[in-house]
Amino acid sequence: MLALHDVRVFYGAIEAVKGISFEVRQGxxxxxxxxxxxxxxTTLRTISGIxxxxxxxxxxxxxxxxxxxSHEIVAxxxxxxxxGRLIFGSLSxxxxxxxxxxxxxxxxxxxxxxxxxxxxxxxxxxxxxxxxGTLSGGEQQMLAIGRALMxxxxxxxxxxxxxxxxxxxxxRIFAVISRxxxxxxxILLVEQNARKALEVADRAYVMETGHIIxxxxxxxxxxxxxxxxxxxxx
Amino acid sequence: MSAAEFGQQFxxxxxxxSIYALVAIGLAMVFSILRLINFAHGETLMIGAxxxxxxxxxxxxxxxxxxLAVLITVGAGWLMERVAYRPxxxxxxxxxxxxxxxxxxxxxxxxxxxxxxxxxxxxxPAVLGGQIPLAGGVQISRVNLVTIAIAIVLMIALTWFxxxxxxxxxxxxxxxxxxxxxxxGINTNTVIIAAFLIGAALAGVxxxxxxxxxxxxxxxxxxxxxxxxxxxxVIGGFGSIPGAVLGAYILGFGEIFLVALLPDYLTSYRDAxxxxxxxxxxxxxxxxxxxxxxxEKI
Numbered sequence: 001m002l003a004l005h006d007v008r009v010f011y012g013a014i015e016a017v018k019g020i021s022f023e024v025r026q027g028x029x030x031x032x033x034x035x036x037x038x039x040x041x042t043t044l045r046t047i048s049g050i051x052x053x054x055x056x057x058x059x060x061x062x063x064x065x066x067x068x069x070s071h072e073i074v075a076x077x078x079x080x081x082x083x084g085r086l087i088f089g090s091l092s093x094x095x096x097x098x099x100x101x102x103x104x105x106x107x108x109x110x111x112x113x114x115x116x117x118x119x120x121x122x123x124x125x126x127x128x129x130x131x132x133g134t135l136s137g138g139e140q141q142m143l144a145i146g147r148a149l150m151x152x153x154x155x156x157x158x159x160x161x162x163x164x165x166x167x168x169x170x171x172r173i174f175a176v177i178s179r180x181x182x183x184x185x186x187i188l189l190v191e192q193n194a195r196k197a198l199e200v201a202d203r204a205y206v207m208e209t210g211h212i213i214x215x216x217x218x219x220x221x222x223x224x225x226x227x228x229x230x231x232x233x234x
Numbered sequence: 235m236s237a238a239e240f241g242q243q244f245x246x247x248x249x250x251x252s253i254y255a256l257v258a259i260g261l262a263m264v265f266s267i268l269r270l271i272n273f274a275h276g277e278t279l280m281i282g283a284x285x286x287x288x289x290x291x292x293x294x295x296x297x298x299x300x301x302l303a304v305l306i307t308v309g310a311g312w313l314m315e316r317v318a319y320r321p322x323x324x325x326x327x328x329x330x331x332x333x334x335x336x337x338x339x340x341x342x343x344x345x346x347x348x349x350x351x352x353x354x355x356x357x358x359p360a361v362l363g364g365q366i367p368l369a370g371g372v373q374i375s376r377v378n379l380v381t382i383a384i385a386i387v388l389m390i391a392l393t394w395f396x397x398x399x400x401x402x403x404x405x406x407x408x409x410x411x412x413x414x415x416x417x418x419g420i421n422t423n424t425v426i427i428a429a430f431l432i433g434a435a436l437a438g439v440x441x442x443x444x445x446x447x448x449x450x451x452x453x454x455x456x457x458x459x460x461x462x463x464x465x466x467x468v469i470g471g472f473g474s475i476p477g478a479v480l481g482a483y484i485l486g487f488g489e490i491f492l493v494a495l496l497p498d499y500l501t502s503y504r505d506a507x508x509x510x511x512x513x514x515x516x517x518x519x520x521x522x523x524x525x526x527x528x529x530e531k532i
Binding site: 048049050069070071074075079080082086087088089090091095098099100102103147151 | 400416
């Protein structure tokens with residue numbers, strides 16, 4: 001479904017992503033784990049067209065993404081819940097969610113999707129008219145995921161959805177991610193919380209300083225002694 | 235100051251503030267999205283007024299030439315974005331500022347070449363001429379009343395646009411965080427163009443009102459309004475549309491009542507007082523009244 005081949009991304013003179021290749025197949029939940037600064041966020045933003053790769057190709061269902069503007073990539077069915085949530089703080093929860101649906105052609109089904117998101121995250125329904133900036137960190141994360149879902153994505157990119165959240169909320173977010181996977185959404189999840197990510201994922205890639213250093217199915221990576229030592233705390 | 239005199243000055247101030255507000259909204263809108271202080275925005279006002287003169291010379295009635303003049307102004311705003319600012323997208327703020335000064339100078343000289351350096355009389359429609367006598371010897375000029383009414387209608391329309399329409403909400407989202415807006419699938423180009431077009435339309439209307447107020451049109455007539463609009467946006471908080479409107483009315487009231495209350499020998503220093511006030515605001519509350527104190531996003 002999504003395939004990256006030898007993608008390099010520069011941040012000015014710094015090479016943040018140094019020639020990575022990976023793929024996400026239809027219906028899969030794939031995770032990229034790795035430490036801060038490994039290039040995970042840069043990779044996701046490059047898929048979404050925020051950054052341009054210097055070399056390499058990114059294809060989605062055979063179509064080249066590297067020359068497309070962000071809004072057309074969203075229109076193809078790739079939406080993202082970004083790192084740091086990036087909620088529009090001055091806009092209401094409703095307006096935030098509606099912005100997620102910007103590129104949708106089927107406007108008629110928007111109300112049922114809103115209901116669906118409120119069933120995943122009831123608190124968003126309670127705060128629909130509140131401005132995004134007044135939500136707690138956990139609620140903002142729910143809003144960021146809900147907003148990305150409003151695009152009815154076929155590929156959902158989740159960037160650090162558990163970052164800065166209390167353990168209970170982390171569990172809730174991961175429960176929702178598992179539930180989303182069951183509904184058939186293909187998910188590419190970037191996480192520093194490798195333990196949690198490997199629990200829910202089908203396959204995983206490990207990134208370190210711009211390279212993919214390991215890949216495999218999530219269960220076997222979770223028991224890999226090297227991974228255990230470096231990312232799972234022994 | 236008698237009550238009657240106060241009433242008259244109050245209307246004056248409201249009217250002046252309304253024109254500043256119409257100009258300031260365009261400045262604030264474009265700044266909030268592009269971090270561009272568009273000093274050439276004053277020239278859009280001038281183009282609107284000049285277009286009015288040229289079209290009225292052709293013998294068109296004002297109900298025809300006014301909308302045409304606004305349309306021409308909108309075209310000028312579109313062209314400005316397309317030709318001058320879009321190629322500069324992503325350039326440092328200082329480059330953008332210099333570009334806008336360059337556009338401003340180029341347009342002023344263009345007008346100087348075609349219009350000459352002599353002021354031309356503005357074809358103020360007859361319905362805007364004269365005064366309406368009120369009780370207590372108060373007289374209100376029609377142009378002031380119309381200015382206030384038009385500004386209120388346009389500001390209500392703008393509020394509806396930014397809070398109720400998809401493009402308007404996308405505009406606020408883009409102003410808040412352009413990258414997040416792009417991740418939502420918002421075409422930020424469309425949003426930027428919309429900001430220029432709306433700003434230009436409001437400036438075109440302001441050109442008509444300003445022309446009707448001062449009764450003449452000159453190639454450099456946009457300079458003072460844009461400078462005042464700039465002060466208004468600084469007072470209110472740069473990049474905030476409600477702030478720009480608030481700042482514009484504060485400025486309008488400040489100017490009118492300074493002149494009304496100061497002894498005669500000081501009134502010619504009106505603008506000096508205004509700019510001293512600006513410097514004080516920048517020193518004490520640089521983010522303006524409604525501006526946010528959020529740190530600059532990286």
